[in-house]
Amino acid sequence: MSQKVKNFLVCTGIFVFVMGVMLVAAGFMKRSLDTDGAENGIVAEEVNDAAGNDSASDGIELEKEELENSEESENPNIEDDEEQDSGNAQNSIDESSEQEDANLDIEENDSNAQTEAGDSEAGGNEEDENATDIMNNSNVSEDQTDSNGAVKVIAIDAGHQLNGNSDKEPNGPGSSVMKAKVTSGATGVSSKVPEYVLTLEVSLKLKEVLLERGYEVVMIRETHEVDLSNAERAQIANESADLFIRIHANGADDASVSGALTIYPSKDNEYVAYMSEECESLSKAVVDGLCEATGAKNRGAVAMDNMSGINWCSIPVTIVEMGYLSNPQEDELMQQEAYQEKIAKGIADGIDAYVNKQYQ
Numbered sequence: 185m186s187q188k189v190k191n192f193l194v195c196t197g198i199f200v201f202v203m204g205v206m207l208v209a210a211g212f213m214k215r216s217l218d219t220d221g222a223e224n225g226i227v228a229e230e231v232n233d234a235a236g237n238d239s240a241s242d243g244i245e246l247e248k249e250e251l252e253n254s255e256e257s258e259n260p261n262i263e264d265d266e267e268q269d270s271g272n273a274q275n276s277i278d279e280s281s282e283q284e285d286a287n288l289d290i291e292e293n294d295s296n297a298q299t300e301a302g303d304s305e306a307g308g309n310e311e312d313e314n315a316t317d318i319m320n321n322s323n324v325s326e327d328q329t330d331s332n333g334a335v336k337v338i339a340i341d342a343g344h345q346l347n348g349n350s351d352k353e354p355n356g357p358g359s360s361v362m363k364a365k366v367t368s369g370a371t372g373v374s375s376k377v378p379e380y381v382l383t384l385e386v387s388l389k390l391k392e393v394l395l396e397r398g399y400e401v402v403m404i405r406e407t408h409e410v411d412l413s414n415a416e417r418a419q420i421a422n423e424s425a426d427l428f429i430r431i432h433a434n435g436a437d438d439a440s441v442s443g444a445l446t447i448y449p450s451k452d453n454e455y456v457a458y459m460s461e462e463c464e465s466l467s468k469a470v471v472d473g474l475c476e477a478t479g480a481k482n483r484g485a486v487a488m489d490n491m492s493g494i495n496w497c498s499i500p501v502t503i504v505e506m507g508y509l510s511n512p513q514e515d516e517l518m519q520q521e522a523y524q525e526k527i528a529k530g531i532a533d534g535i536d537a538y539v540n541k542q543y544q
C-alpha cells in the first residue's frame with residue numbers, strides 16, 4: 185500500500201471517528217435539553233411531581249399525561265364556572281335561607297322565607313332587569329309551547345286544607361325526621377282569609393290557563409275538605425304528572441315584608457339532589473314569570489331541604505310563595521280576582537319558559 189493511500193485511510197478514519205463522537209455528543213445534549221424542558225414544564229404546573237423526574241422519557245410521558253389531563257378537564261372546568269356564575273346570583277338568597285333553615289322549626293308553614301326586607305331592597309333594580317329579560321323570553325315561549333312534547337301533565341297542589349293534620353310523617357323517604365302531615369296554613373292579616381282558600385282560588389285559575397295553553401292538568405285537590413299529607417300529595421303528583429307546582433302564600437313577623445319567591449331542593453338534598461338543577465331552573469322561571477306578570481317584588485328562587493312535599497317528589501317541583509299574607513297590602517291584593525289571574529298567567533309563563541328550555 186502506498187503512503188498516499190495510507191494517509192487517505194487514516195484521515196478518513198479520523199474524520200469518521202470525529203463525526204461519530206460529534207453525533208453521539210449532539211444526541212446526548214438533545215436528550216439532556218428535553219429532560220430539562222420537561223422538568224421545567226412540570227415544575228411550572230405541578231410542583232410536587234417534578235422532583236422525581238430524572239430521566240427524559242419519564243418527563244416526556246408526564247408531559248403527555250398533563251396534556252391529556254388538561255384536555256379532559258377543560259369541559260368540567262367550564263361547567264364548574266357556569267355553575268358558580270349561575271349560583272352567584274342566588275348566593276345571598278340561598279345563604280340567608282339556609283341559615284334560616286337551621287334556625288327555624290321545620291314546620292312547612294311558609295314562615296321559612298323571612299329574608300330580611302332590607303336585603304332585598306338593595307337588589308331591586310337588578311331584579312327589575314331580570315324580570316324584563318324574562319318577559320321577552322316568555323313571549324317567545326308561548327309560541328313554542330305546542331311544539332314541545334316533553335312536559336304535558338302538570339300537577340297543581342293548592343297548599344293546605346280546611347283542617348290541618350298534625351299526625352307525623354317522615355319528611356323524606358326513609359327519614360327519621362318527622363313532620364306534621366299537613367298544616368292549615370296562614371291567614372291573611374287584613375282579609376282574614378285562610379291560606380287554603382287563597383291557594384285553591386289561584387290553583388283553579390292556573391289550571392284554566394294551563395289547559396288553554398295545551399297542557400294536561402292534575403289537581404291534587406279541588407275542595408277544602410280533604411285530608412292529604414304533603415308526602416301523599418307528592419306521591420299523587422309522581423304517579424300522574426311530569427311537573428309539580430305547589431301553590432302557597434307566605435308569612436313573616438315583619439308586616440312590611442312582601443314579594444314572591446319559589447323553593448327548590450338544594451344540591452345537598454338527602455332525597456332529591458339529583459333533580460336540584462331541574463327544580464332550580466323551574467323555580468327561577470316561575471318566580472320570574474310571576475313577578476313580571478304581577479309586579480311583585482322578586483325574592484328569587486330559594487333552596488330549602490326541609491319540605492316533605494319536595495323530598496317525596498320524583499318529578500321536577502317548585503313551591504310558589506305568591507306573596508305575604510302577613511303584609512296587609514299584599515294580603516288584600518292577593519284577594520283580588522284580577523291579581524290572582526295575573527299570578528296564574530305569570531306562573532304559566534314560567535312553566536312555558538322552563539318547558540321550552542329557556543332556563544338551564
Ligand SMILES: [Zn+2]
Pocket residue numbers: 292293294343344369370379432433
Ligand atoms: Zn303554605
